[in-house]
Amino acid sequence: xxxxxxxxxxxxxxxxxxxxxxxxxxxxxxxxxxxxxxxxxxxxxxxxxxxxxxxxxxxxxxxxxxxxxxxxxxxxxxxxxxxxxxxxxxxxxxxxxxxxxxxxxxxxxxxxxxxxxxxxxxxxxxxxxxxxxxxxxxxxxxxxxxxxxxxxxxxxxxxxxxxxxxxxxxxxxxxxxxxxxxxxxxxxxxxxxxxxxxxxxxxxxxxxxxxxxxxxxxxxxxxxxxxxxxxxxxxxxxxxxxxxxxxxxxxxxxxxxxxxxxxxxxxxxxxxxxxxxxxxxxxxxxxxxxxxxxxxxxxxxxxxxxxxxxxxxxxxxxxxxxxxxxxxxxxxxxxxxxxxxxxxxxxxxxxxxxxxxxxxxxxxxxxxxxxxxxxxxxxxxxxxxxxxxxxxxxxxxxxxxxxxxxxxxxxxxxxxxxxxxxxxxxxxxxxx
Numbered sequence: 142x143x144x145x146x147x148x149x150x151x152x153x154x155x156x157x158x159x160x161x162x163x164x165x166x167x168x169x170x171x172x173x174x175x176x177x178x179x180x181x182x183x184x185x186x187x188x189x190x191x192x193x194x195x196x197x198x199x200x201x202x203x204x205x206x207x208x209x210x211x212x213x214x215x216x217x218x219x220x221x222x223x224x225x226x227x228x229x230x231x232x233x234x235x236x237x238x239x240x241x242x243x244x245x246x247x248x249x250x251x252x253x254x255x256x257x258x259x260x261x262x263x264x265x266x267x268x269x270x271x272x273x274x275x276x277x278x279x280x281x282x283x284x285x286x287x288x289x290x291x292x293x294x295x296x297x298x299x300x301x302x303x304x305x306x307x308x309x310x311x312x313x314x315x316x317x318x319x320x321x322x323x324x325x326x327x328x329x330x331x332x333x334x335x336x337x338x339x340x341x342x343x344x345x346x347x348x349x350x351x352x353x354x355x356x357x358x359x360x361x362x363x364x365x366x367x368x369x370x371x372x373x374x375x376x377x378x379x380x381x382x383x384x385x386x387x388x389x390x391x392x393x394x395x396x397x398x399x400x401x402x403x404x405x406x407x408x409x410x411x412x413x414x415x416x417x418x419x420x421x422x423x424x425x426x427x428x429x430x431x432x433x434x435x436x437x438x439x440x441x442x443x444x445x446x447x448x449x450x451x452x453x454x455x456x457x458x459x460x461x462x463x464x465x466x467x468x469x470x471x472x473x474x475x476x477x478x479x480x481x482x483x484x485x486x487x488x489x490x491x492x493x494x495x496x497x498x499x500x501x502x503x504x505x506x507x508x509x510x511x512x513x514x515x516x517x518x519x520x521x522x523x524x525x526x527x528x529x530x531x532x533x534x535x536x537x538x539x540x541x542x543x544x545x546x547x548x549x550x551x552x553x554x555x556x557x558x559x560x561x562x563x564x565x566x567x568x569x570x571x572x573x
Contacts, residue, residue: 142288142336142343143295144171149283150179154256159281161245161257163235165264166285167421167450168365169358171336172260173233175285180229184256188215188223192241193234202240208252211244225254235259236266239274246276263369266419286491287334287451290326291569296343299325310570313561315553323551324467326566330480331463333453334487348463355457362422362454370416377413380405385423385449386459389479393506394446395428407443414447424448424486429497432510432518432541436497446498448486455483481525481565482508485549488568489521496521501540505533517544524550525565534560547571 146164153162166172180187190198201214215230216223223230235241241259248257259280288296294303302318302325309316316322332342332351335358341350366378384401388394398405417423428444429436449455456466465473466480489496489509499520500506509521520543522534531548538546538559546560555562563571 142171142292142340144175144285144288144292146175146283146285147179150175151183153281153283154183159256160249160253161259161276161280163245163264163280163282164258164260164285165282165421166260166262167287168262168361169335169337170285170287170421172262172285174336176229176231176233176258176260180231180258184229185224185227186221187229187231188219188221189231189233190215190219191233193237199238199241202238202244206240206244206247208244208248208255212252212255223255225252226256228256230255230257232257232259234262236261236264243274243276246279249276249279263365263420266369266416287487288336288339289334289488289491289569290329290566293329293332293334293339294325296339297325298343306567307570309554310563310567313554313556315555316564319553319564322564322566326564327467327469330452330484331456331461331466333451333456335451335453338453351453352457352463355453359454359457362420365420366416369420374413374416377410378416381410381413381417382422385447386455388447389455389483390476394479394482396445396447422450424450424490426486426496426498426509429499429510430501432499432507432520432537432543434512434516434518436495436510436512436518440497448483450487452480452484452487455480477525478523481549482523484565485509485521485523485568488571492569492571494571499537501536505536507533507537510537519543519545519547521547521549524548 153159164172164176177187177189192199198218201211212223232241245257245259248255291303302322305318306316306322331348332338333355338351338354341354342348363379366375370378380401387400388396398407398410401410418425426446426448428441429439430441431439433439469477486496489511494511496509496511498506498508499510507520508523511519513519518541520534520537522531534546547563548560549563549565549568551565552562553564
């Protein structure tokens with residue numbers, strides 16, 4: 142399946158000043174598949190090593206961190222020649238071997254002609270251990286997220302629709318296939334962007350197969366907690382993870398520790414939130430009190446919302462049937478907005494945007510605000526349907542006079558009164 146990150150990988154390959162590349166991302170977002178596919182397409186050969194599975198490979202790094210010796214022994218282990226520029230060396234699950242992570246510094250300094258890529262699923266967890274020495278300034282870095290809606294369209298054979306959506310976005314003119322695109326957006330909400338789930342649905346067009354994959358992935362995330370955390374940490378991590386649907390079901394979606402359990406305190410669960418964020422399992426959206434530059438100066442770290450990394454996993458965790466998402470019965474209206482917000486948060490983060498949310502003394506709240514590349518603070522209001530009236534957005538505009546505002550909803554493209562109307566299916570076009 143086609144992924145946008147391939148363009149970044151090609152830029153890295155062709156950069157004469159490149160350093161070893163570190164690709165991060167949550168479990169099962171497709172890091173191994175995309176790196177192997179990229180290597181086989183753009184190199185003469187690939188030398189792949191999984192450091193979590195092979196104690197023999199980990200042992201190669203224990204003697205010393207001399208790249209020349211390491212490459213010779215890796216070549217012997219793999220039974221193939223490893224040639225500078227012609228071979229892509231892949232270190233998968235590099236968080237399982239601290240010496241391998243440290244070795245990237247020496248590959249950068251002493252063996253820059255070798256093309257080395259490392260992938261880590263729980264790297265954010267591993268580097269917090271005291272024994273790890275992260276090669277600061279000696280690696281290039283990329284982050285891989287679940288497939289976004291545009292990548293989902295490609296997987297579904299809807300390349301032409303994707304092109305039409307892009308054209309409509311460029312001119313902010315109505316899309317004639319709006320209803321078709323909205324139906325596919327709803328399908329994406331239920332399937333999500335985890336590559337295995339997308340692949341199963343794309344090939345069989347049966348939600349049951351995607352749901353089975355989602356349940357397996359949710360179980361594997363829980364297994365990771367037990368494997369990479371202490372028993373106390375695991376208990377708290379799971380409590381926070383299990384509370385996220387209930388957090389989103391609340392009217393304002395603001396994270397509250399009491400939802401985890403009665404009497405829960407922040408000091409007991411802050412580390413669990415950090416663990417889940419470092420593992421890539423959640424996205425945090427922090428509150429800001431002002432819509433001014435720089436937004437970070439006005440953030441309130443203790444006030445935030447938490448979203449899951451993938452809408453499909455969220456639907457699976459809640460046991461929401463696909464037909465409920467597709468047809469939205471009245472009984473689902475209360476959670477429909479939360480699911481749309483989770484999707485929007487995913488899309489913003491995948492597009493490299495750092496979103497916050499704004500509130501004003503309990504009187505008004507804008508779902509997302511961010512800084513664009515020109516330094517403008519842009520408010521973004523999320524609507525799961527086509528009812529787009531909002532006093533909060535009007536309040537933000539009156540106070541801060543933004544260059545423009547964005548309203549994401551089920552309505553077609555439009556631009557009036559300084560508000561860009563972007564359909565939910567077109568968020569992948571938003572490039573701040």
